[in-house]
Amino acid sequence: MTTFGAQTTTDDILEGRDLRGKVALVTGGASGIGEETARALAARGARVIVPVRDAEKGAAALARLRAAVPEVDIDMMPCDLASLASVRAFAAAVLAKYDRLHLLINNAGVMASPLSRTDDGFEMQLGVCHIAHFLLTKLLTPALIAGAPARIVNLSSRGHQRGGVDFDDPHFLARPYEKWLAYGQAKTANILFSVELEHRLGPQGVHAYAVHPGVISTNLGRHLTVQDREELAANMRARGVTKVDFKTIAQGAATTVFAAVDDSLAGKGGVYLEDCHVASINDDPVNAASGVRSYALDAAAARRLWDATEAWIAAGGPGDAVAAHA
Numbered sequence: 001m002t003t004f005g006a007q008t009t010t011d012d013i014l015e016g017r018d019l020r021g022k023v024a025l026v027t028g029g030a031s032g033i034g035e036e037t038a039r040a041l042a043a044r045g046a047r048v049i050v051p052v053r054d055a056e057k058g059a060a061a062l063a064r065l066r067a068a069v070p071e072v073d074i075d076m077m078p079c080d081l082a083s084l085a086s087v088r089a090f091a092a093a094v095l096a097k098y099d100r101l102h103l104l105i106n107n108a109g110v111m112a113s114p115l116s117r118t119d120d121g122f123e124m125q126l127g128v129c130h131i132a133h134f135l136l137t138k139l140l141t142p143a144l145i146a147g148a149p150a151r152i153v154n155l156s157s158r159g160h161q162r163g164g165v166d167f168d169d170p171h172f173l174a175r176p177y178e179k180w181l182a183y184g185q186a187k188t189a190n191i192l193f194s195v196e197l198e199h200r201l202g203p204q205g206v207h208a209y210a211v212h213p214g215v216i217s218t219n220l221g222r223h224l225t226v227q228d229r230e231e232l233a234a235n236m237r238a239r240g241v242t243k244v245d246f247k248t249i250a251q252g253a254a255t256t257v258f259a260a261v262d263d264s265l266a267g268k269g270g271v272y273l274e275d276c277h278v279a280s281i282n283d284d285p286v287n288a289a290s291g292v293r294s295y296a297l298d299a300a301a302a303r304r305l306w307d308a309t310e311a312w313i314a315a316g317g318p319g320d321a322v323a324a325h326a
């Protein structure tokens with residue numbers, strides 16, 4: 001058996017695999033880790049659906065993907081994850097074209113943005129990283145069940161260690177906004193979502209995995225100021241970390257691809273992966289170098305988040321209080 005780790009690339013994971021006949025959907029597949037995930041899956045013959053919110057960016061990504069893999073089978077379709085209406089329209093367009101889906105990679109994300117809200121009034125990081133993907137996944141579930149065995153991969157982050165979901169004020173309507181707490185909350189939500197998805201869909205052959213890809217230089221850092229970068233470095237020094245081991249994009253997307261295809265994970269979802277293996281629990285507040293917080297795997301919190309997210313979506317926003325605080 002091959003041992004995979006931090007240096008493993010997407011192509012290492014997929015070596016010898018034939019994905020012809022498989023349909024994969026990769027959100028955020030026109031940039032960074034998502035684009036590499038789309039390339040790697042398409043290079044093995046999968047048809048890859050990529051939602052994009054900016055047609056020009058999508059066309060540029062498609063040109064890069066075609067340059068890398070001339071026979072690439074990519075279906076780009078419009079979708080803005082900051083709008084529930086757009087997610088609904090996109091899901092309807094996908095279901096009109098595809099009756100089965102084998103891989104859903106919920107990869108798109110926003111990190112440490114200044115306070116902003118989605119069209120529906122949700123805090124942007126929770127709204128894009130979690131709520132939009134929750135709705136998309138629910139709408140596409142019939143196609144995933146039809147495609148079973150199927151997998152859902154939710155891109156989380158080590159940043160989940162910054163905090164759990166604040167069920168009293170998840171949208172920062174009353175408490176002061178703190179962008180890293182908001183990112184931590186959104187990335188914890190990605191893990192809790194994977195836990196509850198596994199509980200609900202696992203028996204139907206659809207398994208869900210949460211992934212920390214590593215630290216990779218992408219557009220994700222677009223909101224970081226010089227001060228943010230200095231604070232991050234100081235924070236790491238304080239924890240005794242002297243050097244960040246950046247991954248290449250192909251290494252960064254490897255854990256996603258591992259979660260999507262590796263046989264050792266068959267039927268074993270509801271877990272958090274890093275460096276191409278299932279991570280151990282780490283509740284040590286000082287050593288945050290790796291591992292998953294137990295609050296992110298808590299079954300009761302996962303159920304509570306599921307119910308809360310359904311309620312927000314049904315209400316079309318976080319509640320009446322948003323108008324007063326927006």
Ligand SMILES: NC(=O)c1ccc[n+]([C@@H]2O[C@H](COP(=O)([O-])OP(=O)(O)OC[C@H]3O[C@@H](n4cnc5c(N)ncnc54)[C@H](OP(=O)(O)O)[C@@H]3O)[C@@H](O)[C@H]2O)c1
Pocket residue numbers: 027028029030031032033034052053054057079080081082107108109110111128155156157158159212213214215216217218219220221
């Ligand atoms: N890079 C890292 O070190 C790292 C570490 C831990 C976790 N992650 C996670 O990995 C995932 C991928 O990040 P990345 O590093 O590849 O960053 P990236 O290059 O910035 O990719 C993020 C993608 O999300 C898309 N997106 C953001 N808001 C959207 C919206 N409203 N509607 C539709 N698409 C939207 C972006 O589209 P636009 O280009 O149109 O904005 C982009 O394609 C994220 O979930 C991130 O949290 C990354």
